[in-house]
Amino acid sequence: MDLPIVVGVDGSEAGLRAADWAADEAALRGVPLRLVHASLWECYERAVFPAAPERLERILADVLVEAAAERARQRAPDMKTSTQVVAEGPVPALIHEAHDASALVLGARDRNGAAELLLGSVGLTVVGRADCPVVVVRGGNKDTAVARPHDRIVVGIGEWEASANAVRFALEEAERRGAVLEAVRVWRHPGHATTDHPLLIGEPAHVREQLAVQALETALSEASPGVRLRKRAMEGDARRVLLDASRDADLLVLGARRRPGHFGLHLGRVAHAALTRSACPVAVVPEQARHL
Numbered sequence: 183m184d185l186p187i188v189v190g191v192d193g194s195e196a197g198l199r200a201a202d203w204a205a206d207e208a209a210l211r212g213v214p215l216r217l218v219h220a221s222l223w224e225c226y227e228r229a230v231f232p233a234a235p236e237r238l239e240r241i242l243a244d245v246l247v248e249a250a251a252e253r254a255r256q257r258a259p260d261m262k263t264s265t266q267v268v269a270e271g272p273v274p275a276l277i278h279e280a281h282d283a284s285a286l287v288l289g290a291r292d293r294n295g296a297a298e299l300l301l302g303s304v305g306l307t308v309v310g311r312a313d314c315p316v317v318v319v320r321g322g323n324k325d326t327a328v329a330r331p332h333d334r335i336v337v338g339i340g341e342w343e344a345s346a347n348a349v350r351f352a353l354e355e356a357e358r359r360g361a362v363l364e365a366v367r368v369w370r371h372p373g374h375a376t377t378d379h380p381l382l383i384g385e386p387a388h389v390r391e392q393l394a395v396q397a398l399e400t401a402l403s404e405a406s407p408g409v410r411l412r413k414r415a416m417e418g419d420a421r422r423v424l425l426d427a428s429r430d431a432d433l434l435v436l437g438a439r440r441r442p443g444h445f446g447l448h449l450g451r452v453a454h455a456a457l458t459r460s461a462c463p464v465a466v467v468p469e470q471a472r473h474l
Contacts, residue, residue, distance in 0.1 A: 185284040186214040186264075190276050190308075193219075193246040196289030198253065200319040203463060204287040205254035205261065207317075210358050213284060214262040215254055219247040220275035221267055243267045272304045273311075280312035285465070290320035290457075309457065310438070310449050315351055315467045317433075318457055333359065336427045337435040338420070338452065339367040339401045348437035348467040349401050355433060355465075356409050364412040365402055366427055368420040369394040391415055421455040428460040437469040 189204035191197040201217060208215040221243050247265045254263055268275045280286045288305050309316045337352035339345050349365070356363035369390045394415035402411060416423045428434045436453050449457075449466070456464045 184211075184213040185282055185314075186216040187211070187285050187287060188216045188218055188276075188279045188283040189250075189287040190272065190279075190289075191217050191219050191247055191250045192272075192289075194289065196319075198250060198289075200287050200289035201250045201254055202257065203317070203319045205257045205263075207285065207287070209258035209261050211284065214264065215251075215258075216279070216283070217247050217251050217254065217263065217265045218275060218279050219243050219265075219267045220272040221269050222271045273307050276308045277311050277313075280308075280314045280316070283314045285315045285317055286312050287317045287319060290318050306449070306454075306457070309453075309466050313468065315465050317463055317465045319463045320457075320460055331359070331361075332430045332432050333361040334364060334431045335359070335361050335433050335435065336364045336366060336424070336431045338424050338437075339365050339397055340437060341397075345401060345437040345469065347469050348435050348465075351465060351467045352433075352435040353402075353405055353409055355435070357406055359432070361432060362410045362412055363405075364414060364427065364431070365398055366414045366416060366424060367394040367398045367401075368416050368418060368423045370419075371417055387417070391417070420452045424452065424456060425459055425461070428456070428462045428464075431462045433463050433465055434460050435465045435467060438466050439469050 187204050187208040189197075189201050191201055204217075205215055244267055247267055251263050251265045255261070266279075270278075276286060276288075286308070288308065290305070305318065309318065335352055335356045337345075337349055339349065352363055352365075355361070371387050372390070395413075398413045398415060402413065405411060414427075424434065424436075434456055436456055438449055438453055453466055457466070
């Protein structure tokens with residue numbers, strides 16, 4: 183059975199852009215689209231119906247999720263769609279939906295000049311705990327979902343156990359779209375960073391660069407011949423490099439490590455920066471770390 187693309191909708195413009203992106207992605211994959219609204223979502227910020235009685239609130243919730251579904255059907259008339267309004271908060275509702283989804287899609291919006299995830303900490307929590315890849319649709323264009331594609335996917339390459347699933351996801355996305363996959367491995371000059379890695383202590387810059395190039399080759403060793411690859415070993419700060427790479431990209435893909443003995447995923451500074459400042463949609467893909 184083909185797992186659906188699930189999108190969380192809350193009635194905001196950011197949520198509608200996420201629904202547009204999710205509809206296009208579901209059509210591209212040939213899978214169903216499921217639109218979910220948590221009826222307690224507005225209790226977190228009262229963003230949609232600030233003064234509606236409970237019964238009217240439920241009616242309006244049904245209307246908004248069906249409106250988003252109709253908008254998706256107009257984009258892809260032959261796509262199977264379903265809707266669900268659940269009497270839960272957004273975090274448990276979306277994490278539950280992620281159990282049986284090929285990807286979960288959320289929107290992002292600007293508040294007071296600072297870009298944040300849809301409902302702020304709710305979005306970050308869902309990204310950190312979902313079992314499936316989570317795509318956060320962001321970007322400055324008000325109509326990001328229908329903007330002219332750049333035919334370029336960017337994936338950040340980390341240690342092998344922290345990027346294998348992300349690389350696989352990015353390769354599949356690039357192949358579906360006929361896009362170039364730009365794989366970026368960031369390394370630091372010895373004078374710009376400290377490290378406890380035994381292979382790097384005291385090593386000159388060219389050794390670190392060679393290791394970065396090798397990491398790229400290893401990560402992409404199973405790429406399909408049909409995918410156009412662009413490999414970049416870049417010196418610098420990973421956050422800055424990847425944020426720069428997100429410009430004129432259709433999607434930025436990052437892995438998030440699931441640490442044994444810890445609850446949820448480990449979202450580090452790079453992922454957090456991408457989720458809040460990327461110029462394009464960001465996909466965070468769960469990874470399973472090695473057991474030591």
